[in-house]
Amino acid sequence: MAGLEARGIVGPFALRGVDLLVRPGEWVALLGPNGSGKSTLLRVMAGLLRPKGGGVYLEGKPLRAYGSYARGRLLAYLPQGGPYPEGLVVEEVVRLGRLPYLGLWGREGGEDREAVAWALEVAGAAHLRGRFLGTLSGGERQRVLLARALAARPRYLLLDEPTTYLDLAHQAEVVALLRGLAERGVGVLSVLHDPNQAALAHRVAVLRDGRLLSEGPPGAVLTEPLLRGLYGPRVRVALLEGRPHVYLDG
Numbered sequence: 001m002a003g004l005e006a007r008g009i010v011g012p013f014a015l016r017g018v019d020l021l022v023r024p025g026e027w028v029a030l031l032g033p034n035g036s037g038k039s040t041l042l043r044v045m046a047g048l049l050r051p052k053g054g055g056v057y058l059e060g061k062p063l064r065a066y067g068s069y070a071r072g073r074l075l076a077y078l079p080q081g082g083p084y085p086e087g088l089v090v091e092e093v094v095r096l097g098r099l100p101y102l103g104l105w106g107r108e109g110g111e112d113r114e115a116v117a118w119a120l121e122v123a124g125a126a127h128l129r130g131r132f133l134g135t136l137s138g139g140e141r142q143r144v145l146l147a148r149a150l151a152a153r154p155r156y157l158l159l160d161e162p163t164t165y166l167d168l169a170h171q172a173e174v175v176a177l178l179r180g181l182a183e184r185g186v187g188v189l190s191v192l193h194d195p196n197q198a199a200l201a202h203r204v205a206v207l208r209d210g211r212l213l214s215e216g217p218p219g220a221v222l223t224e225p226l227l228r229g230l231y232g233p234r235v236r237v238a239l240l241e242g243r244p245h246v247y248l249d250g
């Protein structure tokens with residue numbers, strides 16, 4: 001079956017039985033309070049953490065049955081924090097994203113160079129290509145790491161808070177990019193804290209205390225009762241052009 005699927009994930013840490021399916025061609029935003037298990041779920045779905053119960057399936061096959069290069073060609077993961085390869089030049093960092101195609105000693109071909117150039121361009125990092133990663137601002141670095149994930153041209157993209165460190169204009173660009181990638185067939189799962197960014201996704205999944213509280217189209221999930229339950233009684237939701245717009249009263 002097409003898709004990246006978490007089935008009955010229990011543990012590690014907070015997760016208490018989570019089912020989530022990300023299909024090619026859709027962007028799912030994962031929302032939830034601090035400590036609810038979002039990053040843990042993403043790392044489990046990227047194959048970086050082993051669940052205590054349940055399993056992850058990539059295109060119908062258990063994720064752990066894939067070798068790391070085969071998995072890396074299908075699925076890319078953008079972590080929330082470091083460590084960062086600070087001593088590398090941006091272009092080298094992004095080329096690391098091609099590792100699943102090259103192996104450790106592989107020779108780079110035209111397709112690899114094209115993918116790196118494309119990823120730098122769409123992540124808005126092409127002008128940084130000659131800079132050392134360690135000299136960049138937080139937002140610039142974030143765009144380079146996004147480019148590294150894109151360079152694999154993955155079928156599934158898992159992103160942990162991809163808009164952190166970005167200024168307002170770049171946040172909007174990344175959000176538009178996620179939607180655009182999904183529209184070109186990529187399955188995107190992104191942890192986001194801003195419900196107004198999540199409102200632009202095709203589907204929103206909400207985690208609380210390690211369980212999936214709600215899942216569906218943004219208009220059905222991002223309601224006042226649900227958001228007040230998560231973030232307190234001051235939350236208000238207005239509809240702007242048919243989409244929920246979330247703000248705090250007073």
Ligand SMILES: Nc1ncnc2c1ncn2[C@@H]1O[C@H](COP(=O)(O)OP(=O)(O)OP(=O)(O)O)[C@@H](O)[C@H]1O
Pocket residue numbers: 013014032033034035036037038039040041
């Ligand atoms: N390595 C670890 N060892 C022990 N507990 C951990 C570990 N990693 C995460 N946890 C715990 O698991 C729970 C979920 O953490 P997780 O990082 O998945 O939450 P989150 O929803 O991504 O939070 P945030 O919004 O703050 O990033 C937290 O209570 C956290 O303390």
